[in-house]
Amino acid sequence: MNGLLRGAVRLWPVPVVLLLWELLTRGIEMLSFPPPSQIATSMYTMWLTGPAERLWLTDAALTNIPVSVGRLLSGWVLAGVVGIVLGVALGRSPLLFRFIDPLVQFARAIPPPMLLAFFMALFSIGPRMQISFIAFGIVWPVLINASEGARQVDRQHLDTARVFGLSGGERLFRIILPSAMPKIFAGLRVSLSLALILMVLSELVGSTDGIGFQLLDAQRSYDFSGVWGTIVVLGVLGYVFNSAFLAAERRVLSWHRSAKQTT
Amino acid sequence: MLEITNLSHTYGNGPTAHNALGGIDLKVAQGELVCIVGPSGCGKSTLLRSIAGLLRPSGGQVTLNGAQVEQTPDNLAVVFQDYSRSLFPWMSVVDNVSLPLRRKGMDKRQRGQAAMEALEEVGLDGAAAKYPWQLSGGMQQRVSIARALAYRPALLLMDEPFGSVDAQTREDLEDLTLRVRNLHNMTIVLITHDIDESVYVGDRVVVLSKAPAGIVGDLRVDLPGPRDQITTREHPDFVHLRAEVGRLVRGMRSPSPSAS
Numbered sequence A: 001m002n003g004l005l006r007g008a009v010r011l012w013p014v015p016v017v018l019l020l021w022e023l024l025t026r027g028i029e030m031l032s033f034p035p036p037s038q039i040a041t042s043m044y045t046m047w048l049t050g051p052a053e054r055l056w057l058t059d060a061a062l063t064n065i066p067v068s069v070g071r072l073l074s075g076w077v078l079a080g081v082v083g084i085v086l087g088v089a090l091g092r093s094p095l096l097f098r099f100i101d102p103l104v105q106f107a108r109a110i111p112p113p114m115l116l117a118f119f120m121a122l123f124s125i126g127p128r129m130q131i132s133f134i135a136f137g138i139v140w141p142v143l144i145n146a147s148e149g150a151r152q153v154d155r156q157h158l159d160t161a162r163v164f165g166l167s168g169g170e171r172l173f174r175i176i177l178p179s180a181m182p183k184i185f186a187g188l189r190v191s192l193s194l195a196l197i198l199m200v201l202s203e204l205v206g207s208t209d210g211i212g213f214q215l216l217d218a219q220r221s222y223d224f225s226g227v228w229g230t231i232v233v234l235g236v237l238g239y240v241f242n243s244a245f246l247a248a249e250r251r252v253l254s255w256h257r258s259a260k261q262t263t
Numbered sequence B: 001m002l003e004i005t006n007l008s009h010t011y012g013n014g015p016t017a018h019n020a021l022g023g024i025d026l027k028v029a030q031g032e033l034v035c036i037v038g039p040s041g042c043g044k045s046t047l048l049r050s051i052a053g054l055l056r057p058s059g060g061q062v063t064l065n066g067a068q069v070e071q072t073p074d075n076l077a078v079v080f081q082d083y084s085r086s087l088f089p090w091m092s093v094v095d096n097v098s099l100p101l102r103r104k105g106m107d108k109r110q111r112g113q114a115a116m117e118a119l120e121e122v123g124l125d126g127a128a129a130k131y132p133w134q135l136s137g138g139m140q141q142r143v144s145i146a147r148a149l150a151y152r153p154a155l156l157l158m159d160e161p162f163g164s165v166d167a168q169t170r171e172d173l174e175d176l177t178l179r180v181r182n183l184h185n186m187t188i189v190l191i192t193h194d195i196d197e198s199v200y201v202g203d204r205v206v207v208l209s210k211a212p213a214g215i216v217g218d219l220r221v222d223l224p225g226p227r228d229q230i231t232t233r234e235h236p237d238f239v240h241l242r243a244e245v246g247r248l249v250r251g252m253r254s255p256s257p258s259a260s
């Protein structure tokens, strides 16, 4: 209860900003800056005027949002797996690092919009192109962090593993990965927020559904409150993903936080 | 059981090369508890790492039960000084102790049981489910000792195991070491820079000189047992040996011919 109250108190800027925004936009009366009340109405008609047996969700809500979230998460999971595997390999093998690192530095410097053209040429328009584009664009923070985390495993932990004859698999899964996990999580978190951006980007050019497509659609038909409504949904999604991720991180890395506090 | 012949090691090369070990010969018999004492930075850890197969020495060889040490031998355990970096903070205490037991061909239940027995021996069975960072330094070092005990090594190496705990805990851990050694008749090589500790714990004290480390003294400790922190330390033989080891560590000659 107390925490709830404190949470509510912390949110005080939200209504204040909304109110100011409402007054300002009503005052200037620009088409491209609709007042929040109008955005809310438009969001309501866009997503929540469907039949009751579908929880009032509209077709647009039921197709675009899950489709986009699906792409985003597929790209993120793919990037996570590839980034961790490759990053740990690079971190543990100086030889591999010498050969692959220049390639990594080159690939991560390519701006995502340019990648888009490349992936469209490679896969043509469709989920394959979108997911691989998202994954390629966001894999770098995971890869680089995983590589650094794997390289910085405490020497005494490795010595201990050697003395007690841990197998290669045990060393990897019981020592190296847990050691690198705090860094890997930091990378995954950055990638998750990047994934949202790249998801929209990929849907703006190469898609016939999804939140990005809906944004484009609203823009084409000069439905400015629709544009703003879609942006709000993206913001909410970003917030939800980040909160869910932080909650997961707290669980998985509880040893890390506590160990740091006590030593 | 442990035989070291003409062991030498040099770190690096060229003008920055550091000669840490300069030809060490040492034999340790089955069941012996040998303390190796020497000034800080003289090469004690280098010696221990060579015995453990963690470091390939530049010269000489180490044989354990007749087999030359190339990689880390499978019947050897180590207790490091820095317990906070030796235990794995992402595993519970009992998982830390039981992790090395997989290679002993034990199933999950057996591993858990062996780990609990070892924790009981060091008086920490109540902390099995805790994490290392929830324990005090002395308790963490007990967990390290329990991990080594559960492993049932032929040879236990300890590198300044009590160097970073307070005096009271240090005495407790010394007594714990003596107790488990009597129980299991283990061969132990304990490295320390503490002269009193070497005499109190050891059957034998080997003194190393400053770099490059060489053996400058090898003394048998014949103190009436069982050893006790108060009475043993005031025993005339203890006082005498302590002075003798102290002189050797500082590179001084014995004042009287009786002390040799």
Ligand SMILES: Nc1ncnc2c1ncn2[C@@H]1O[C@H](COP(=O)(O)OP(=O)(O)O)[C@@H](O)[C@H]1O
Pocket (backbone or CB within 6 Å): B011, B012, B018, B020, B038, B039, B040, B041, B042, B043, B044, B045, B046, B047, B211
């Ligand atoms: N990896 C290393 N590279 C270069 N010099 C080292 C290395 N490890 C230890 N030394 C040097 O070798 C000497 C002996 O080190 P060490 O065996 O750790 O001493 P001790 O354990 O007796 O304090 C020290 O002077 C130390 O600086």
Ligand SMILES: [Mg+2]
Pocket (backbone or CB within 6 Å): B044, B045, B159, B160
């Ligand atoms: Mg040392």
